[in-house]
Amino acid sequence: MIHASLKELAAALAAKSISSVELTRLYLDRIARLNPGLNAFITVDEEKSLAAARAADARIVAGQAGPLTGIPIAQKDIFCAAGWRTTCGSKMLENFVSPYDATVIVKLEQEAGMVSLGKVNMDEFAMGSSNETSWFGPVQNPWDRTRVPGGSSGGSAAAVAAALAPVATGTDTGGSIRQPAALCNLTGLKPTYGVVSRYGMIAFASSLDQAGPMARSAEDCALMLSAMAGFDEKDSTSLERPAEDYSRCLGQPLKGLKIGLPKEFFGEGCGAEVMAAVQAAIEEYQRLGAEMVEVSLPNSHLSVPAYYVIAPAEASSNLSRFDGVRYGYRAPEYSDLNDMYAKTRAQGFGAEVKRRILIGTYVLSHGYYDAYYLQAQRIRRLIANDFVEAFKECDVILGPTSPSTAFRQGEKAADPVQMYLSDIYTIAVNLAGLPGMSLPCGFDSQGLPIGMQLIGNYFDEARLLNVAHGYQQATDWHRRTPAGLE
Amino acid sequence: MSQWEVVIGIETHVQLATASKIFSGASTAFGAAPNTQASPVDLALPGVLPVLNRKAVECAIRFGLAVDATVAGKSVFARKNYFYPDLPKGYQISQFELPVVQGGHVTIAVGQGDKAYEKRINLTRAHLEEDAGKSLHEDFHGRTGIDLNRAGTPLLEIVTEPDMRSADEAVAYAKALHALVRWIGICDGNMQEGSFRCDANVSVHKPGTPFGTRREIKNLNSFRFLKEAIEYEVRWQIETLEDGGKIQQATVLFDPATGETRAMRSKEDAHDYRYFPDPDLLPLVISPEWIDRTRADLPELPQAKKQRFMAEYGLSSYDATTLTASLETADYFEATVAVAGKASAKPCANWVMVDLAARLNKEGLEIGQSPVSAAQLGGLVARIADNTISNAIAKKVFEALWAGEGVSADAIIEQQGLKQITDTGAIEKLVDEVLAANPANVAEFKAGKEKAFNALVGQVMKATKGKANPQQVNDLLRQKLAG
Numbered sequence: 007m008i009h010a011s012l013k014e015l016a017a018a019l020a021a022k023s024i025s026s027v028e029l030t031r032l033y034l035d036r037i038a039r040l041n042p043g044l045n046a047f048i049t050v051d052e053e054k055s056l057a058a059a060r061a062a063d064a065r066i067v068a069g070q071a072g073p074l075t076g077i078p079i080a081q082k083d084i085f086c087a088a089g090w091r092t093t094c095g096s097k098m099l100e101n102f103v104s105p106y107d108a109t110v111i112v113k114l115e116q117e118a119g120m121v122s123l124g125k126v127n128m129d130e131f132a133m134g135s136s137n138e139t140s141w142f143g144p145v146q147n148p149w150d151r152t153r154v155p156g157g158s159s160g161g162s163a164a165a166v167a168a169a170l171a172p173v174a175t176g177t178d179t180g181g182s183i184r185q186p187a188a189l190c191n192l193t194g195l196k197p198t199y200g201v202v203s204r205y206g207m208i209a210f211a212s213s214l215d216q217a218g219p220m221a222r223s224a225e226d227c228a229l230m231l232s233a234m235a236g237f238d239e240k241d242s243t244s245l246e247r248p249a250e251d252y253s254r255c256l257g258q259p260l261k262g263l264k265i266g267l268p269k270e271f272f273g274e275g276c277g278a279e280v281m282a283a284v285q286a287a288i289e290e291y292q293r294l295g296a297e298m299v300e301v302s303l304p305n306s307h308l309s310v311p312a313y314y315v316i317a318p319a320e321a322s323s324n325l326s327r328f329d330g331v332r333y334g335y336r337a338p339e340y341s342d343l344n345d346m347y348a349k350t351r352a353q354g355f356g357a358e359v360k361r362r363i364l365i366g367t368y369v370l371s372h373g374y375y376d377a378y379y380l381q382a383q384r385i386r387r388l389i390a391n392d393f394v395e396a397f398k399e400c401d402v403i404l405g406p407t408s409p410s411t412a413f414r415q416g417e418k419a420a421d422p423v424q425m426y427l428s429d430i431y432t433i434a435v436n437l438a439g440l441p442g443m444s445l446p447c448g449f450d451s452q453g454l455p456i457g458m459q460l461i462g463n464y465f466d467e468a469r470l471l472n473v474a475h476g477y478q479q480a481t482d483w484h485r486r487t488p489a490g491l492e
Numbered sequence: 493m494s495q496w497e498v499v500i501g502i503e504t505h506v507q508l509a510t511a512s513k514i515f516s517g518a519s520t521a522f523g524a525a526p527n528t529q530a531s532p533v534d535l536a537l538p539g540v541l542p543v544l545n546r547k548a549v550e551c552a553i554r555f556g557l558a559v560d561a562t563v564a565g566k567s568v569f570a571r572k573n574y575f576y577p578d579l580p581k582g583y584q585i586s587q588f589e590l591p592v593v594q595g596g597h598v599t600i601a602v603g604q605g606d607k608a609y610e611k612r613i614n615l616t617r618a619h620l621e622e623d624a625g626k627s628l629h630e631d632f633h634g635r636t637g638i639d640l641n642r643a644g645t646p647l648l649e650i651v652t653e654p655d656m657r658s659a660d661e662a663v664a665y666a667k668a669l670h671a672l673v674r675w676i677g678i679c680d681g682n683m684q685e686g687s688f689r690c691d692a693n694v695s696v697h698k699p700g701t702p703f704g705t706r707r708e709i710k711n712l713n714s715f716r717f718l719k720e721a722i723e724y725e726v727r728w729q730i731e732t733l734e735d736g737g738k739i740q741q742a743t744v745l746f747d748p749a750t751g752e753t754r755a756m757r758s759k760e761d762a763h764d765y766r767y768f769p770d771p772d773l774l775p776l777v778i779s780p781e782w783i784d785r786t787r788a789d790l791p792e793l794p795q796a797k798k799q800r801f802m803a804e805y806g807l808s809s810y811d812a813t814t815l816t817a818s819l820e821t822a823d824y825f826e827a828t829v830a831v832a833g834k835a836s837a838k839p840c841a842n843w844v845m846v847d848l849a850a851r852l853n854k855e856g857l858e859i860g861q862s863p864v865s866a867a868q869l870g871g872l873v874a875r876i877a878d879n880t881i882s883n884a885i886a887k888k889v890f891e892a893l894w895a896g897e898g899v900s901a902d903a904i905i906e907q908q909g910l911k912q913i914t915d916t917g918a919i920e921k922l923v924d925e926v927l928a929a930n931p932a933n934v935a936e937f938k939a940g941k942e943k944a945f946n947a948l949v950g951q952v953m954k955a956t957k958g959k960a961n962p963q964q965v966n967d968l969l970r971q972k973l974a975g
Contacts (some may be wrong), residue, residue: 109538326575329577369766371766372764375768
């Protein structure tokens with residue numbers, strides 16, 4: 007049962023072979039037993055979860071259940087959920103209980119009837135690629151407990167990989183869904199910018215942030231995205247488009263599909279074992295009838311530098327509200343107003359957050375704005391144009407998700423640039439606003455999962471999900487689970 | 493030694509008359525208990541996002557059209573970053589590089605009588621932004637309270653070119669702008685509540701030389717303070733320069749108690765606001781159709797109305813300016829003329845500007861609260877024009893209307909028997925009686941004393957209780973005395 011698909015869980019709930027309360031209890035017990043080591047969850051509230059499960063059971067009995075009603079979910083602690091402590095992985099919000107629900111929470115819990123198992127760990131304010139910047143401590147990778155699960159959605163990835171939850175929400179600003187999905191053998195989708203509402207999702211870099219599902223299969227992701235997506239009048243950057251059934255293309259043959267292979271993603275810098283697994287996936291796709299096309303993303307080498315100007319610039323402003331005045335952490339002692347600001351922010355934020363606030367403040371400063379911020383925005387347009395050109399030649403783009411498999415805790419923590427390079431293949435997708443996925447495509451010699459990335463054209467999530475689904479029908483990498491977590 | 497020339501530019505924060513805030517659904521009503529009108533967006537809770545109020549944009553378009561400016565097809569909201577306890581997000585959403593209103597001008601009328609002149613004040617721009625909350629320093633025993641009810645209230649910041657040359661011009665501009673924003677219905681104009689706040693940039697220089705260094709006087713919320721602050725600042729700058737000193741660029745505050753300005757911060761500690769486009773808001777796109785719809789919905793503007801009043805009713809420039817000081821006054825005047833007839837436009841103007849204005853002023857009422865309606869006043873003027881009553885009687889009728897003694901001038905004239913006596917026979921009879929009863933006055937008049945004639949007129953008018961036509965009485969008396 008703990009490794010069942012969302013469809014199978016829904017069928018079991020509909021057949022009343024298990025109730026939502028029983029299913030929720032099952033996961034809560036696993037969390038109680040396994041989380042103390044994994045540290046995937048920051049906040050668990052059994053009473054709240056069980057109350058939601060009882061409400062879901064009532065809906066099922068009343069015949070008002072949807073495809074996700076009664077299914078438990080782990081929520082990344084970046085989504086404000088009314089009555090739940092919402093920390094964003096930071097000391098700054100250690101005791102912040104949100105008075106309101108994010109739109110994603112409304113859609114998944116109130117509307118779809120999913121049951122929150124609690125709030126999962128993450129890099130502080132989603133800034134990190136290893137989940138080591140969390141104020142609530144690092145998360146273990148269920149495949150090797152000495153290694154990182156990736157980040158920033160590391161708690162989401164570890165929770166699903168260890169079957170502490172059947173599915174989780176994540177957010178992705180530069181790869182924060184795809185990279186941990188790759189490192190934990192999950193399927194994760196970052197939708198087109200504007201498809202999922204950002205209202206109530208604590209902002210890191212507003213023009214890049216996008217929420218999406220982290221699950222065991224493309225099929226599960228499609229079900230989840232159908233519930234999460236949709237126009238929201240509370241988010242001005244949300245796109246006014248008709249609702250979509252993202253499962254509608256699943257099962258369509260891949261014959262004739264044109265897959266673009268950017269030559270820049272197959273050069274130096276990628277680990278040999280990762281590259282070999284991706285090559286094997288390419289051969290699998292060829293067997294399924296897809297055609298490979300070489301494409302080029304000539305400006306992709308500029309994506310990491312452009313990202314590390316734009317994202318910190320937006321973050322430096324987005325995080326100004328954490329000033330100790332209205333909510334959140336306030337330094338216990340201070341001499342005057344400026345001292346209160348300085349001490350509150352010095353004590354409340356961790357090193358990586360402070361580093362990015364400093365970078366962001368610098369690049370927006372008078373005299374530097376044109377050289378950094380405006381220049382980075384120009385590069386951003388060039389990168390987006392590269393994709394527009396590439397999609398004239400192909401339907402989807404394929405490459406590695408991350409240059410390496412899961413690294414050891416502490417291995418890159420002291421070297422921010424090495425850490426930043428772990429997102430080298432994912433960042434361009436955020437800069438362009440395109441949908442991107444990571445899905446399992448093998449294991450390295452140490453038994454660590456390898457992920458490949460699929461990138462779609464704008465609003466082409468349904469096709470992208472089918473391309474992933476077709477591969478998952480032919481392979482079983484995504485079905486493998488880590489040992490020792492029974 | 494040549495004279496100093498004063499150079500003034502004004503920035504005005506106009507609070508827009510929308511029911512809800514510029515980026516949230518919270519109410520903008522004034523005077524609620526602290527923090528009761530602050531939504532999660534106004535409180536800047538984690539995760540919240542701004543959504544632009546369409547009504548606020550409409551106000552900006554109305555203003556742009558009213559001052560003959562360019563309403564930008566695309567403008568951009570930017571974040572102005574700084575820390576202050578009453579600024580919840582740590583940044584203010586404003587417009588920086590691409591404002592919604594660009595250019596435009598306001599015509600001002602300065603001075604009275606022979607010294608009166610008109611002047612065109614050019615605008616640089618007007619942009620939309622949100623107001624901050626308020627820091628409350630009283631009642632907290634050494635601590636500071638924060639009220640975020642005002643946070644997110646929509647403002648239109650209107651910036652002029654440095655086109656004004658005296659405190660009087662600055663005040664005339666502020667008054668003209670104040671009247672205009674109320675005229676087009678985008679601001680309630682309540683200065684005590686902070687709906688209309690001016691910052692004045694003041695410098696002095698010798699004509700023919702570059703502009704001097706300016707100092708900005710912040711937050712002037714009355715026309716009197718604006719005048720006093722500028723006059724003090726100008727005196728201070730001239731004295732400083734004539735004493736060999738230099739003006740440092742600075743932001744200053746005006747203290748109404750002492751009538752002085754004092755520096756708040758100098759240029760050195762000016763903020764670097766790190767403006768950048770707000771990624772939470774799309775560029776504001778205003779279609780030509782939206783502009784056209786708004787234009788069609790605009791009332792006739794003060795300048796156009798003034799010109800029309802002069803052409804259509806033959807009014808002087810002064811009268812037309814006075815009557816177009818507010819839309820309510822202009823509408824009242826036209827409604828009066830509609831009843832009295834165009835031929836009585838000038839007397840209507842006089843009644844509205846003099847008698848009615850004085851009476852309203854005495855009672856502290858706005859024209860919209862006048863107990864005498866425009867239709868009633870028009871009816872009264874019509875009875876003067878057709879000689880039913882004299883001006884003197886008309887004032888009595890006006891008072892009766894004010895007191896609510898009758899529904900119309902006609903009703904009061906009828907009820908109180910105030911109709912003018914125009915029957916020559918009746919007046920002639922009274923004249924004969926007065927002449928017979930006052931032989932002394934007659935003798936004096938015949939001896940050349942003109943005063944005695946006036947006394948005789950007075951006697952006849954008294955006998956008719958003022959209802960005789962004074963001209964008719966005059967003519968008859970002269971005839972009889974000459975005969």
